Amino acid sequence: MFLKKYKTVIFVVAILAISLILLSYNLKHETGTGLVKKVVLEAAAPVHNILILSVKSVSNAWLRYVFLVGLEHDNRDLKKKIDELKAELILYQEGYLEAQRLKKLLLLKDSYNYHFISAQVIAKEPAALSRTIMINKGSAHGLKAGMPVIAPPGLVGRLTDVSWHVSKVLLLIDESSNIDVFLQRTRTQGIIRGAGSRGCILQYISKTQDVKEGETVLSSGIGGVFPKGLLAGVISRVDRQDAGLFLKINITPFVDFSKLEEVLVLADQEEGN
């Protein structure tokens, strides 16, 4: 009867007593890892492992995400760097090509005892009728109309209009251009006239002359405009069928006018030479 009435109180007291006995027993004996503790630890191990695995996988995924975000940033930076380097490389290549062209100009300069004024091509005449280019030097730099203009490997034309800081160059291939020339092999003289897109035509060479394709044509120096020995072009075709006294000879200029960027203007002859 008593037990039934106070069973809850007895239970509370008993369970409290058990915990205190457990505590004091463990304090006194230091039992270490008991059987029940072992069971609890064994049961906790898989839960712990699962938790650690899931935490690890989440953490790895997060780290990977952070790494990928970093990688994307790096990638963007590297692409930017590549673009910068590409631009720099193009600049260097351009500089190298310019140096090569200027080197050729200098070589040409060394071949003649003239005072040279170098100039850059700033415009090309688009009109089909006249074949001219504009250069960035003018009378302020000592240029005068009629001065010959050369570029590697030879003749370009002559100055027609000279302003203070800009000049116009009449190209060799312009139809109004006439230059006295001779053939290098046979020393036969003639007049080279511009023929537009077809290049030039060599005139006034008699049919009796020995003229062959591939021969080099040089300026003769007659007329006083162009110095003697400038490379004008090479014979590309000789036509003997045409009726008349003279041969019809086509000349391909040495200079590629479409790629002209720098030219030399032959000013006065250097003193002492």
Next chain:
Amino acid sequence: MVYYLLLPFLSILLVVLQTSIADILFSGRLILEISLIVVIYAGFRFDLVKGLILAFILGFVYDCLSGSVLGLFTFIYMVIFLCSFFVSIMFSTEKLYFIALFSLICSFLKEILVILFYNLTYGLVIVKKTSLIFPLQAVLISLLAVLFFYFVHRTEGFLYGKAFQSTERARTGRLSEET
């Protein structure tokens, strides 16, 4: 019966979970003692026998896994359960500020009991070392308790349509009359 069978496994799961989470969040400096909040919750809502067994098992598992002297947390958790149980009979335990305050007091009580135990048995003075951590942990527990009670209350409302109350306690307890 299912409750008593599942209790040890759920206790292990809870203790392992709280230790792991605390390890991740605070690198072992603080402990997220959700088990203590569960004991307080049991004191407020469960009947005496059921709750006391829960406190016993939870404390025992905590002792086993935390490496403290076996029986220390078993005893402390039971004391806290009994305190909660008697407080819930005397006061209304529905208000969140009351839960926060009571959890804070319980957390301090637990810490005091631990300090006293180590001082009396081993002569260790751990007050200086833990003077900053204990209040911080107590505040953390009180905040967590509020969250825990709130979510449990919502879940109970969702599952049963009203807050859960042990049947035996619902018949006799003062709390049941209020809720």
